[in-house]
Amino acid sequence: MTARPARLGLYIHWPYCARICPYCDFNVYKAAHAQPEALLDAMLADLALWRDRLGARTIHSVHFGGGTPSLMAPAAIAALLETADRLFGLAPGAEIGLEANPMEHERFAGIASAGVERLSLGVQALDDDSLKRLGRDHDARTGLAALEKAQALFRRVSLDLIYARETQTPESWRRELETALGFGTGHMSLYQLTIEPGTAFERKLKRGALTPPPDDAAADMYALTQEVCASAGLPSYEISNHARSEADQSVHNRLYWEGEDWIGIGPGAHSRVGAFAKDGRAGGAAHRRPELYIEGVKSGDGHERERLDADAEFIERLLMGIRLTEAGLDVERLAALTGLRPDADGLARMRAQELVLARGSTLVLTERGRAFADHVAETLIPDFDA
Known part of the structure; x- marks a missing residue:
């Protein structure tokens, strides 16, 4: 099987937030220290x-992430898209998406006029006490009003919610989901809360000031x-993502899960491009601190490079691809790209x-297997030294 040419996506990282959430481990900085003009120029x-570096490539999706990219000036969004x-050319009908905080709802019209057609709205909870615990600066009423706006x-909207929160029960989660x-939103991203290293939540957990639901309650919430969502016409197409139709699915996120190419700009943005080094898949990450990224671009390169060998590329594609609930992992394509296949004994188990x-030739997680996706992926990784 010959590997088909990869599609190209563009990720734009705006690292500034009005307030940094205690569960967040992304590369973010307080907006009070922002250098918006210098960062845009970079x-x-x-x-x-x-x-x-790349030559002529068409961009199939653009995603503004962060941070809080809804804090960006619409003129800056438009300038980046133009x-x-x-420079590259946007494919006809290219997805242009942006992550937004409900508190920026007064900016939505300007964001839409700048060229964004898909908004991912970080409501995160529909319970005021939970929103306070999550460090959010909006209440449930504001979140739902922002959703309506x-x-x-x-043209397309995704609603983001977090479950398995402190004090939450399966019954209360059901009520939030039904609300x-x-x-009638076409897409929902529903994430189980994880306590990430280095976050304020991890520090609270260590000192006994945070009590997440027990594992069995979290598993019940995932099953729920x-x-x-399936009963309401939003089945999952990826472990944490649900859509009413294929047209509602995230084009940009599917680029990641399907192992396509993407370039990242902005502090800390990652890239994976097959043609990056002309002779194989390679990756890189932009300098994390905004000032270092700005200075690095001025000197001709704001990124740190890495080359993925076949083993690393195999693992990355396996971990991402197995998450797709219907499309699954194409083993023949994986072999064509890396020369490697899943461990036969592990697959049999x-x-x-x-x-x-x-x-x-496609491996798909069963409904039960989706709850153990990481375990399945780890079991399918062969012993590269054997």
Whole structure:
């Protein structure tokens, strides 16, 4: 099997937030220290550097993440999109997405006029006490009002919620889900809360000031999520993502899960490009601190490079691809790209335990297997030294 040419996505990282959430481990900084003009200039210059490296490539999706990119000036969003189109060319109907805080709802019209057509709205909870515990600066009423406004302005909207929160029960989560589903949103990203290293939540957990639900309650909430969303016409197409139709699915996120190419600009943004070094898949990460990124781009390169060997590329593609609930992991494509296949004994065990099944050359997690996706992926990794 010959590997087909990869599609290209563009990720734009805006690192500034009005308030840093205690569960967040992303590369973020307080907006009070922002250098918006200098950062915009650096990102525009970085796009030109990428064009010099890659040559002619068409961009199929653009995603503004962060941080809080809804804090960006609409003129800055428009400038980045216009420059990306001029240097690379945006594919007809390219997805242009942006992550937004409900508190920026007054900015939504300007964001839409700048060219964004898909808004990911970080409501995170529909319970005021939970929102306070999550460090959010909006209440549930504001979150839902922002959702209604977004649905009136943008062609596609995704609602983001977090479950398995402190004090939350499966019954209260069901009520939140049913309320959210009542708005008819085409896409929902529903994430189980994880306590990440280095976050304020980890520090609270260590000193006994945070008590997440027990594992069995979290597992019940995951199962409940699948059941309620599927019944409402939003089945999962990835472990944490649900859509009414294929048209509602995230094009940009599927680029990641399917192992396509993407370039990242902005502090800490990651890249994976097959043609990056002309002879194999390679990656890189932009300097994390905004000032270092800005200075690095001025000197001709704001990124640290790395080359992925076949083993590393195999693991990355396996971990991402197995998450797709219907599309699954194409083993033949994986072999064509890396020369490697999943561990045969491990695969046999996962099939015997009914955690994964084969559809031709594609491996798909079973409904039960989705709750153990990381375990399945780790079991399928071969012993590279054997």
